[in-house]
Amino acid sequence: MVDRPTVDRRTVLRTIGTNTAAALALVSSASATDTERAGSDTEKQRESTTECEDIPTVPESAANPPESYVSTVDRIVDGEHVVILLEDGTRTVDQIVVPAAEHPCLEENDRIVATVADDDLRCFRWLAE
Structure with a gap:
């Protein structure tokens, strides 16, 4: 009989959540890269008139997930x-x-x-x- 270490449900849920978050980050970064390649001028985007107040803040729940x-x-x-x-x-x-x-x-x-x-x-x- 093979001795296998048992994995609790919490570890499985955390692994699934981490893998899902990594996949979403990869997809979003790939789509952002594709947008830049489509001919948008990144220098013009940097010179935009966006003020600091216009930048959305990250909600605390996103930084500290349940x-x-x-x-x-x-x-x-x-x-x-x-x-x-x-x-x-x-x-x-x-x-x-x-x-x-x-x-x-x-x-x-x-x-x-x-x-x-x-x-x-x-x-x-x-x-x-």
């Missing part, structure tokens, strides 16, 4: 709060507490993929058993 965790709904406290344990592989790395009224479909021991940003649950989806 994290996704395989998670378990640990407990529901007094029917008011849902405690979700965020996991990295086999260990719990953090927990978040969300109002039960906002997430009435969550039940104890549910396995979900939770997307968290700034200690807030942005979205989730159930994991297939």
Whole structure:
């Protein structure tokens, strides 16, 4: 029997996300290069009258993207709060507490993929058993 190292879901999701982002960056840089080759004069573009205020800023969410965790709904406290344990592989790395009224479909021991940003649950989806 061949011993293969196990790879957790988080590692797979990060790898897929990284590869997708790299592919998108490659495509966008290739299209920008094609535009320059099509005869546009880059010197004229540099001399444009664009002011610093006209340049769009990168939103903070793009610089600090949300994290996704395989998670378990640990407990529901007094029917008011849902405690979700965020996991990295086999260990719990953090927990978040969300109002039960906002997430009435969550039940104890549910396995979900939770997307968290700034200690807030942005979205989730159930994991297939």
